[in-house]
Amino acid sequence: MDTLLRGGRVVDPGVGFDEIADVLVSSGKIAAVGPGLDAPPGAAVVDVTGMIVGPGFVDLHSHVHSIAGHRLQAMDGVTTALDLEAGLMPIARAYADAAQAGRPLNYGFSASWGMARAQVLLGAEPDAGIQSALAVLGDPAWRRSSSPSELTAWLSLLENEIAAGALGIGVLMGYAPTSEPAEFLAVAALAARAGVPTYTHVRELVEVDPETPIDGSEEIVRAAGETGAAMHHCHVNSTSGFHIDRVLGTLDRARQAGSRVTVETYPYGAGSTAIGAAFISPERLKMKGLGPSNVILLETGERMADEKRLLEVRRTSPGAPCLLENYDETKAEGRAMMRRTLAFPDAIVGSDAMPVFWPDGHIESTEWPLPPGGSTHPRTAGTFTKSLRLMVRETGAWTWLEAFRRCSYLPARVLDDCAPGARAKGHLGVGADADIVVLDPERVTDTATYADGTRPAVGVQHLYVAGISVVRQGELQTDALPGQPLRGEAR
Numbered sequence: 001m002d003t004l005l006r007g008g009r010v011v012d013p014g015v016g017f018d019e020i021a022d023v024l025v026s027s028g029k030i031a032a033v034g035p036g037l038d039a040p041p042g043a044a045v046v047d048v049t050g051m052i053v054g055p056g057f058v059d060l061h062s063h064v065h066s067i068a069g070h071r072l073q074a075m076d077g078v079t080t081a082l083d084l085e086a087g088l089m090p091i092a093r094a095y096a097d098a099a100q101a102g103r104p105l106n107y108g109f110s111a112s113w114g115m116a117r118a119q120v121l122l123g124a125e126p127d128a129g130i131q132s133a134l135a136v137l138g139d140p141a142w143r144r145s146s147s148p149s150e151l152t153a154w155l156s157l158l159e160n161e162i163a164a165g166a167l168g169i170g171v172l173m174g175y176a177p178t179s180e181p182a183e184f185l186a187v188a189a190l191a192a193r194a195g196v197p198t199y200t201h202v203r204e205l206v207e208v209d210p211e212t213p214i215d216g217s218e219e220i221v222r223a224a225g226e227t228g229a230a231m232h233h234c235h236v237n238s239t240s241g242f243h244i245d246r247v248l249g250t251l252d253r254a255r256q257a258g259s260r261v262t263v264e265t266y267p268y269g270a271g272s273t274a275i276g277a278a279f280i281s282p283e284r285l286k287m288k289g290l291g292p293s294n295v296i297l298l299e300t301g302e303r304m305a306d307e308k309r310l311l312e313v314r315r316t317s318p319g320a321p322c323l324l325e326n327y328d329e330t331k332a333e334g335r336a337m338m339r340r341t342l343a344f345p346d347a348i349v350g351s352d353a354m355p356v357f358w359p360d361g362h363i364e365s366t367e368w369p370l371p372p373g374g375s376t377h378p379r380t381a382g383t384f385t386k387s388l389r390l391m392v393r394e395t396g397a398w399t400w401l402e403a404f405r406r407c408s409y410l411p412a413r414v415l416d417d418c419a420p421g422a423r424a425k426g427h428l429g430v431g432a433d434a435d436i437v438v439l440d441p442e443r444v445t446d447t448a449t450y451a452d453g454t455r456p457a458v459g460v461q462h463l464y465v466a467g468i469s470v471v472r473q474g475e476l477q478t479d480a481l482p483g484q485p486l487r488g489e490a491r
């Protein structure tokens, strides 16, 4: 069915357009943008006067693999949610599972460095699930360096995954922080050869751990420079902490010199991961100027009382999701740091959305509103609307055009070379995918908190995925599962 969005302020970062206009959607694509468009017979005409109409947000960093999680992200303005930092393995099964269950939003995955390593180093059988992947991160045996034959074996697994449609290679280097740097260079060389990007959670910074085999940000910059690979630095906010200005300087230098380094951030002072992660050991917390009390179990809200309790939980349930308070955003210094990071030239907003965990062990629900008792980091439900609130509404640091450039346009461009389908995303050009967000510029805001991470954002008035309405008049449409796969095409 055709839809005419009438009279909104249309913001298209693809061509720098920001004017009152109509948008005509036909067969899931943008058919026309301009003033006073005629509605074709039978078209639904939606009055969006006073609203902002732009390309839906393209999230390069979402660990949400569920209808429940996608719905929270839909309310946050996201139309494409991709797991590129961790990835899933095997890729064929990840795509098949999502297609079979149905998804409200477009989806896609990178090849999982973590699971490929786990298959070779631990004999783990990958099941394309997030929970098994979280469990692997807590296994110390997985963190060691690979022998030459092991390296060859898991590189070839990654190569197969790329051939099967993976959107690049996700590298959780920070979870194996003392592994041999030559391994990372080999991954970068493979990515360059295959024409796909890497997406890295970097290893420790030299300021934090002077013994680190290589500084996390320098490792990316060096590998990008030496191999020519496109290398995406995930959540620079959470891995840099108080060293953010130095890290942004390092990345800026590489970008100025022509390296294909892209930078991503989300607007929260706390991170979230499995409590068994290498960087949550008592020693590593201390190196960062943090302690056990900065670690909070997501499902129970239990703050680790002391080192003994932290070690106990890491031993008994290493895959348990937790919050890690990197810096205090209730303090002016923390807030200023957050804004500086968002303001970094071309910084891409990416959520690092986590699954919603229910106490019975489930991470999926098709009920809406979500059943009570679910827990997740607030970034799952609020990253994009919080970024708009902080950077457009409250400070005016971004224009709306700039906001859509960072939330929709630039992330899609990271994928252009490896996934031709991405070229139809992140803008409103004629023929582009009709992935559209319509938001109320006066009301748009996050509402999720650390204590209640599943509160949906408000102010996203309409959301279309492939021209199908997922949010209508601020209400989630529970029968809408129009999400399509975005796949890599190996060259």
Ligand SMILES: [Zn+2]
Pocket (backbone or CB within 6 Å): 085, 201, 234, 235
């Ligand atoms: Zn990460």
